[in-house]
Amino acid sequence: xxxxxxxxxxxxxxxxxxxxxxxxxxxxxxxxDLGSFEKHVTQHTLKNGWTFIxxxxxxxPVFSFITRVNVGSAQEGAGVTGLAHMFEHMAFKGTPxxxxxxxxxxxxxxxxxxxxxQAYQREKFSPKxxxxxxxxxxxxxxxxxxxASRFVVKNxxxxxxxxxxxxxxxxxxxxxxxGYFYSLPANKIxxxxxxxxxxxxxxxxxxxYEERDVVMEERRLRTEGQPFGRLLEQFVSTAFMAHPYxxxxxxxxxxxxxxxxxxxxxxxxxxxxxxxxxxAIVGDIQAEAVIPLLEKYFxxxxxxxxxxxxxxxxxxxxxxxxxxxxxxxxxxxxxGYHKPAATDVDQPVYDAIxxxxxxxxxSRLFRSLVRDKQIAVSVGAYAAYPGDKYPHVWLAYGVxxxxxxxxxxxxxxxxxxxxxxxxxxxxxxxxxxxxxAKAGLLRALNNNLGLAMHMTxxxxxxxxxxxxxxxxxxxxxxxxxxxxxxxxxMFQPTNRIVGMIETVPPPGMAVPASAAAGEGQS
Numbered sequence: 001x002x003x004x005x006x007x008x009x010x011x012x013x014x015x016x017x018x019x020x021x022x023x024x025x026x027x028x029x030x031x032x033d034l035g036s037f038e039k040h041v042t043q044h045t046l047k048n049g050w051t052f053i054x055x056x057x058x059x060x061p062v063f064s065f066i067t068r069v070n071v072g073s074a075q076e077g078a079g080v081t082g083l084a085h086m087f088e089h090m091a092f093k094g095t096p097x098x099x100x101x102x103x104x105x106x107x108x109x110x111x112x113x114x115x116x117x118q119a120y121q122r123e124k125f126s127p128k129x130x131x132x133x134x135x136x137x138x139x140x141x142x143x144x145x146x147x148a149s150r151f152v153v154k155n156x157x158x159x160x161x162x163x164x165x166x167x168x169x170x171x172x173x174x175x176x177x178x179g180y181f182y183s184l185p186a187n188k189i190x191x192x193x194x195x196x197x198x199x200x201x202x203x204x205x206x207x208x209y210e211e212r213d214v215v216m217e218e219r220r221l222r223t224e225g226q227p228f229g230r231l232l233e234q235f236v237s238t239a240f241m242a243h244p245y246x247x248x249x250x251x252x253x254x255x256x257x258x259x260x261x262x263x264x265x266x267x268x269x270x271x272x273x274x275x276x277x278x279x280a281i282v283g284d285i286q287a288e289a290v291i292p293l294l295e296k297y298f299x300x301x302x303x304x305x306x307x308x309x310x311x312x313x314x315x316x317x318x319x320x321x322x323x324x325x326x327x328x329x330x331x332x333x334x335x336g337y338h339k340p341a342a343t344d345v346d347q348p349v350y351d352a353i354x355x356x357x358x359x360x361x362x363s364r365l366f367r368s369l370v371r372d373k374q375i376a377v378s379v380g381a382y383a384a385y386p387g388d389k390y391p392h393v394w395l396a397y398g399v400x401x402x403x404x405x406x407x408x409x410x411x412x413x414x415x416x417x418x419x420x421x422x423x424x425x426x427x428x429x430x431x432x433x434x435x436x437a438k439a440g441l442l443r444a445l446n447n448n449l450g451l452a453m454h455m456t457x458x459x460x461x462x463x464x465x466x467x468x469x470x471x472x473x474x475x476x477x478x479x480x481x482x483x484x485x486x487x488x489x490m491f492q493p494t495n496r497i498v499g500m501i502e503t504v505p506p507p508g509m510a511v512p513a514s515a516a517a518g519e520g521q522s
Contacts, residue, residue, distance in 0.1 A: 034469050042287035043465075044294065048303040049275030052294055053455050053465055055282040057448060063189065063283025064168075064448035066181035067196060068456040070278075071271040072174045073249040074310060074387060080259045082215065082251015083267045085173040089211045090264060091180060092157055092171075095198045099156045099206060106151035110206065113144040114261045117209065121258065145209060152206055157199065164188050168449065175249055175387030177460065181449060186284040190293050196279075197297035200272060208261045216256050223250065227329035227501055234323045235334055235499035236386055239393050243314035245386050273304030278459050280452035314338075314391055323499040328506045333409040334499035336395035337490045342388035343461060348474045349486045350394065354383045355433040356425055356483075357416060358396060362432070364419075365396065369412050375404045376412075389461060393497065394490070406500045420487035424480040434475045441472060 042054040072084050096103040120137035123129055161169050161182060169182040184192055223229040233248050240246035250256075281290065317338055339350055357364050358381040361371075369376040376398040385395045398409040445451045458468040 034466060037469065038466075041465075042291070044287070044291050046274065046295065046299050048299065048301055049273070049306075050298055050301070051278045051459065052291075052298075053278070053280040053452075053459060054285060054287040054290055055280065055448075055451060055455070056285055056287060057282055057451075058284045061186040061284050062183055062448070063186055063192075063281055063285050064181065064183040064452055065192065065196075065279060065281040066179050066449065066452045066456055067200075067277060067279040068453075068460055069178045069180075069272060070176075070276045070460055071178055071307070072176045072387065073247060073251070074175050074244045074390065075271060075307065076244065076247070076251075076267075079255060080251075080263050080267065081247045081255045082249075083259055083264060084178055084271075085250055086212065086215055086256075086259070087264055087268055087272075088171050088173045088178050088180075089215060090203055090205055090208065090268075091199055092155075093206050093211070094153070094157050094204055095202050096204060098160070098195075098198065099153050099204065101151050101153060103151075103204075106148065106204075106206070109144070109148040109151065110204075110261075113141070113148045113209075116141040116144040117260060118262070121260065125258075148206065149210075157195070160191075160195065164191055173249060175245055176389040177457075179453070179456075181452070183283075183449060189281075189285060189290060192281075193290075193293040193297040197300060200277075201301050203268065205261045205264060208264065212256060212259075215250065216253070219250050219253060219256060223248065224253075227325075227327050228332060230327065231323070231325045231332060231334065231499050231501055234325060235336070235395075235497060236393075238321045238323050238499075239336060239338070239497040240314055242312050243390060244310065244312065245314070245390065245392065249386065269304070271307050273306060274298070274301055275303065275306050278456045280455045280459075280465075282448040282452045282455075310390070317495050320493045321497045323497075324502055325500070326502050326504045328504055329501060331400045331406055331503050332397065332501040333400065333406040333413075334395060334397045334497075335410065335413055336385070336393040336497040336499075337492075337495050338391060338497075339394050339490055340391050342384060346482070346486055348471075348478050349482045350490075351383070351437060351475070352425075352430070352433045352478045352483055353420065353487060353490075354381055354394065355436060356429050357381065357420070359433075359436060364416050365398070365413070368416055369398055369409065373412060375401055375408050377401050406502065410498070414491075417487070417491040420483060421491055422484075425483055430478070430480060430483075433478070437475045438472055 040056045042056075043051065044054065045051045073081065076083050093099055096107075100106050116137070120134065120141045123137055124134050158169055161184070165185045165188065166182050171178070171180045173179075180196075223233055236248070237246050251259075340346065344350075355363075358366075358379065360366065363379075365379040365381075369379050377400075379396070379398045381397070382393075382395040385393045396413060398413060400406060400409050441454075445454060454468050455465040458471070459465040461467075
């Protein structure tokens with residue numbers, strides 16, 4: 001099922017446990033009677049196009065919010081992959097009024113810095129680049145970087161929020177969206193309106209090239225330094241031939257090392273326009289008091305022009321694709337299948353397939369591969385990779401046990417897929433899916449931030465946050481025939497992408513007999 005990127009639920013004592021149980025009951029009522037829930041919700045769109053969803057939930061004197069921006073790595077072009085994630089970092093660097101000791105002087109230093117970097121990069125990428133000139137220009141750039149850094153007050157944006165009682169300050173970037181969130185005491189609502197509007201009104205790209213190095217280190221740690229990360233990047237680039245889902249969210253290394261402050265500003269100006277943004281505020285608030293603050297602060301931001309939609313549509317797959325990564329690490333097997341966007345009418349059926357195959361120790365894949373046949377030490381799935389706004393991939397994986405080949409895992413997985421195509425699931429499995437799906441969604445709504453995340457997710461995806469509550473009812477409409485029909489459509493060889501790690505020894509070491517035994521391909 002569709003669950004938001006990050007959800008926190010913390011029960012600290014018996015009283016909070018009782019309160020949490022009460023909220024689950026309340027949320028069930030909301031799901032059954034959307035009209036009752038709507039009485040607590042006000043949706044307000046500013047003249048510039050920014051949509052706000054205000055939920056009055058006066059249980060504790062706090063509120064949480066998330067701003068979801070309708071931009072992710074899918075909106076990036078060739079040569080600038082990773083810019084969506086890079087701007088997420090920049091959004092914490094401050095404004096002309098936050099994060100600087102002397103903005104007029106800093107602004108001049110930043111202009112000089114970017115001029116120096118552009119000159120360095122032009123020479124560096126010139127077909128007849130002179131190494132000495134490149135080095136000389138690089139030294140000038142580093143000098144300008146040092147000069148600009150003298151005006152920076154590090155982490156002032158975050159320090160203000162923490163000093164005023166804010167918690168859970170964070171952000172995320174995905175293939176489809178970027179999100180920013182934290183929580184504050186209820187009496188800090190005007191501070192929120194000022195800070196959040198300020199950083200999107202006039203962000204300052206200070207420490208840009210230093211932060212670019214931080215992002216590059218993230219890539220080294222999460223992708224290049226992890227066998228699974230290396231395989232997953234190869235897998236997704238193979239799965240998508242045309243659609244921009246094919247490039248990694250963090251970006252390719254050469255792009256990270258070469259995109260510029262000018263590139264980032266252009267990306268921000270094109271994508272961060274109010275009509276492309278939705279904010280939900282949930283907690284101890286009163287809509288009639290909050291709306292004037294939204295008008296005052298967020299209304300300052302110019303409307304801008306809505307960004308152009310993605311034109312490229314991934315062609316219908318006509319061939320199985322296989323990626324084999326030979327690596328001195330534990331073997332791993334992935335198998336993915338193309339599926340429609342999350343807005344597709346059959347999405348609850350795909351949710352059922354994912355749940356029955358992979359949800360917990362009662363799932364078919366765990367019982368078959370881990371418990372009964374004991375050929376895998378773990379199994380799991382990514383229900384929507386790398387995003388879900390556009391047609392994407394459902395991905396299952398298995399980690400073979402000692403001495404077990406990828407081929408054995410592959411055969412066991414496909415046996416389970418074939419059963420879904422040819423045999424009805426049991427009444428118990430279907431009932432368990434419905435119960436877990438409803439309970440999982442309701443638990444995720446059991447806190448201010450979880451509710452804010454889900455409402456903005458559905459508002460952006462479906463154009464109406466109410467679809468979040470209507471979606472729960474769709475679980476009851478899934479039938480055994482639906483599951484068999486969708487499984488027959490999805491689990492086809494031409495719709496399949498295979499990825500695996502075949503274990504090889506490091507240079508100079510012999511191959512262990514157990515690792516050399518029969519690694520299979522498709």
